[in-house]
Amino acid sequence: MKNLNKLLQIRNLKKVYGSGQNSTHALRGMNLDVIPGEFLGIMGPSGSGKTTLLNCVATMIKPTSGEIILDEMDITKLWGDELSNYRGNKIGYLFQEFELLDNLTSEENIILPLSIHNESRKKMDMKLKRIAEQLDIVDILKKFPSQLSGGQKQRVAASRALITNPAIVLADEPTGSLDSKNGRILMEKLSYINKEEGSSILMVTHDANAASYCSRILFIQDGLVFHELRREIPEESQEKFYERIIDIMGQLGGGSKNVLTFNKG
Template sequence: MKISDKLLEVQEVHKIYGGEQSETAALNGITFDVVPGEFLGIMGASGSGKTTLLNCIATMLKPTSGQVLLEGQNISSFRGTQLAKYRGSKIGYLFQEFELLDNLTARENILLPLFIHGENPKNKEKRLQKLAKQFDIEKVLNKFPYQMSGGQKQRVAAARALISNPSIVLADEPTGALDTKNAKILMEKLSSINETEGTTILMVTHDANAASFCSRILFIQDGVIFHELRKKVPGGTRNSFYERILTVMAQLGGGSTNVL
C-alpha cells in the first residue's frame, strides 16, 4: 500500500438512536480519511459523537447509513466469520480502563487475542519481546495485574493491542485513567512506535497533552467535523501544537474542561 492510499475511509456516516418519536442523531454524515502511518486524534465536547464514531469503526456499532471502509473493504457490512476475522487481525483496541484479565499474567494478557482468534502464540514470541522492550514492561511479563502500577497496566494493554500487527489501532481515552507522568510515558511510547514502525493510530481523547502527540486532530461537534488541525506547519513544535489545540477547544465552548 502506498502512503498516498487511504487506509480508512469514513463516508457520510450517520448514526441515529431511538425511534421516530425520540430520535437522537449522534453522527450527522461525518466524512474523513486516514492514510497509512497517520496518528489521528479525535476530540469534541461530551455528546459530540466521537465515541459513537470510534465504535462504528470498531464494528461495535452499525451506522444507520453511510460506509466505513478499511483497505477498500466496507466493514459496515461484515457479518459472522468475516467480522470476527476483521476484529482479530485488522484492528487493535486500547481501552481507557486497561481491561486486563486479573487471572492472567501480563504475558498471557498480551497474547490473549491470538488465542481467541486461533493463532499460534509461538509465532509471535519475537514480536512479544520487542513490544515488551518498547513499552518497558519486560519485568512485569510474569506478573498479574494487581502486581502492576496503572501505567504498567496500560502499557501491557497497548502491547496487547499491537501484538497481531493490526492495520489500525483504535485508542479510546488511553490516558484517561493515568496520572500526568504515566500519561506522558504512554504517549511517548505510542508516538515512537507510530514513527518507527508506521503504525496507524486513531485516538479519541479529551487530553490536549495527549492530543499534541498526534499528527492531525479532528474536532467533532454535533456529529460532524467542526475543525481540523495539523501538527506540521512552518516552525511547528509539539508545544505550539498544544497551544493551538487549546485554542480550538475553547472555541468549542467551555474550554478544556468541557472537551470530553
C-alpha cells in the same frame, strides 16, 4: 470504492439512537479519512459523537447508514467469519479502563489475541518479546494486573492492541485513567511506535497533552467535523501545537476549564 492512499475512509456516516421524538442523532453524516501511518486525534465536547464514531469503526455498534472502508473493505457489510477476522486482525482496541483479565498474567493478556487465532508459540514469543521491549514492560510480564500500577496496566493493554500488527489501532481516551506522568509515558511510547513502525492510530481524547502527540486532529461537534488541525512537522514544536489545540478547545465551548498545563518533562 478503492483508494490506495487512504487506509480508512468514512463516508456520510450516520448513527441514530431511538426513534421518533425520542431519537438522538449521534453522527449526522460524518466524513473523514485516515492515511497509512497517520496518528489522528479526534476531539470534541461530551456528546459530540467521538466514541460512537470509534465504536462504529470497531464494529461494536452498527451505524444507521454510511460507509466505513478499511483496506478497501466496507466493514459495515461484514458478517460471520469475515467480521471475526476483521476484529481479530485488522484492528487493535485500547480502552480507557485497560480491560485486562485479572486471572491472566501480563504476558497472557498480551498474547490472548494471538492465542484465539491459533498463532504458533514460537511466533507468539517473538512478537511478545518485540512489543514488550518497545513498551518497556519486560520485567512485569509474569505479574497479574492486581500487581501493576495504572501506567503499567495501560502499557500492557497497548501491547495487546498492537501485537497482532493491526491495520489500525483505535484508542478511546487512553490517558483518561492515568496521572500526568504515566499519561506522558504512554503517549511517548505510542508516538514512538507510530513513527518507527508506521502504525496507524485513531485516538479519541479530551486531553490536550495527549492530542499534542498527534500529527493531525479533527474536532467534531454535534456529529460532524467542525475543524481540522495539522501539526507542521518538523517546524512546529509539540508545545506550539498544544497551544493551537487549546485555542480550538476554547472555541468549541470548553473555555478555560479545558486548559491544561503543558508537561515539558
